Amino acid sequence: MKKIIIAIDGHSSTGKSTLARALGEALGYKYISTGDMYRAVTLYFLRHGVPLDDPEAVRQALSQIRLEFETGPNGNRILMNGQDVQDEIRSMEVADMVSQVAAIPEVRREMVRQQRLIGRDKGVVMDGRDIGTVVFPDAELKIFLTASPEVRARRRYEELRAQGMDVSLDEVRRNIEARDRIDSTREDSPLRMADDAVLIDNSKLTPQEQLNRALALARARIEDC
Numbered sequence: 377m378k379k380i381i382i383a384i385d386g387h388s389s390t391g392k393s394t395l396a397r398a399l400g401e402a403l404g405y406k407y408i409s410t411g412d413m414y415r416a417v418t419l420y421f422l423r424h425g426v427p428l429d430d431p432e433a434v435r436q437a438l439s440q441i442r443l444e445f446e447t448g449p450n451g452n453r454i455l456m457n458g459q460d461v462q463d464e465i466r467s468m469e470v471a472d473m474v475s476q477v478a479a480i481p482e483v484r485r486e487m488v489r490q491q492r493l494i495g496r497d498k499g500v501v502m503d504g505r506d507i508g509t510v511v512f513p514d515a516e517l518k519i520f521l522t523a524s525p526e527v528r529a530r531r532r533y534e535e536l537r538a539q540g541m542d543v544s545l546d547e548v549r550r551n552i553e554a555r556d557r558i559d560s561t562r563e564d565s566p567l568r569m570a571d572d573a574v575l576i577d578n579s580k581l582t583p584q585e586q587l588n589r590a591l592a593l594a595r596a597r598i599e600d601c
């Protein structure tokens with residue numbers, strides 16, 4: 377059976393990685409949340425005090441970062457220079473800075489290069505902001521996820537609280553709104569829906585309903601190939 381590339385883009389906290397993982401597992405494909413890669417780079421920059429406005433320092437720092445994914449019983453975990461940073465990259469400290477880091481052209485160039493290598497042999501579900509527009513403009517299936525800002529803030533808030541983080545709903549809402557604004561207005565690869573993407577608004581869908589819809593689309597595309 378021919379393998380395809382599935383690109384999932386959309387706004388912050390729309391459940392892109394949940395869908396990518398479920399699709400990957402159902403199809404036997406790899407799944408990669410590219411937001412985790414930008415978050416891991418952000419964590420490195422925070423730890424080492426890398427000045428974001430110094431392209432040479434940014435390039436030098438990028439050359440020191442090695443990212444890998446490890447699949448375990450709880451899904452993919454990202455390793456940075458051999459250290460599991462999956463939990464740390466979800467902190468508000470990283471969330472508050474990641475959009476600024478992801479707007480740096482040197483950072484994007486390096487992440488896109490690594491993402492294309494991961495998808496070289498197809499059979500991959502990748503989620504992010506620019507997967508269908510920049511990383512894989514020829515992806516056989518592109519999905520653009522959205523949901524109302526209230527629903528997104530509530531979902532992310534509950535997720536963070538469940539992890540024991542001390543945040544307020546208002547703080548989470550402001551962070552989501554700020555990230556949407558920076559991600560959609562940045563000069564390099566802004567978040568936008570590809571012309572040939574399928575739009576899914578999941579405000580009123582259960583994860584299972586959303587997966588069924590996406591799986592039907594994926595199976596139809598795989599048969600067409």
Ligand code: DC
Pocket residue numbers: 388389410411412414415474475478479503504505506507555559
């Ligand atoms: O999907 P996420 O919320 O974990 O992504 C974190 C940030 O990374 C998000 O604010 C925008 C950025 N990002 C990006 O610019 N391009 C991608 N392909 C993925 C994420």
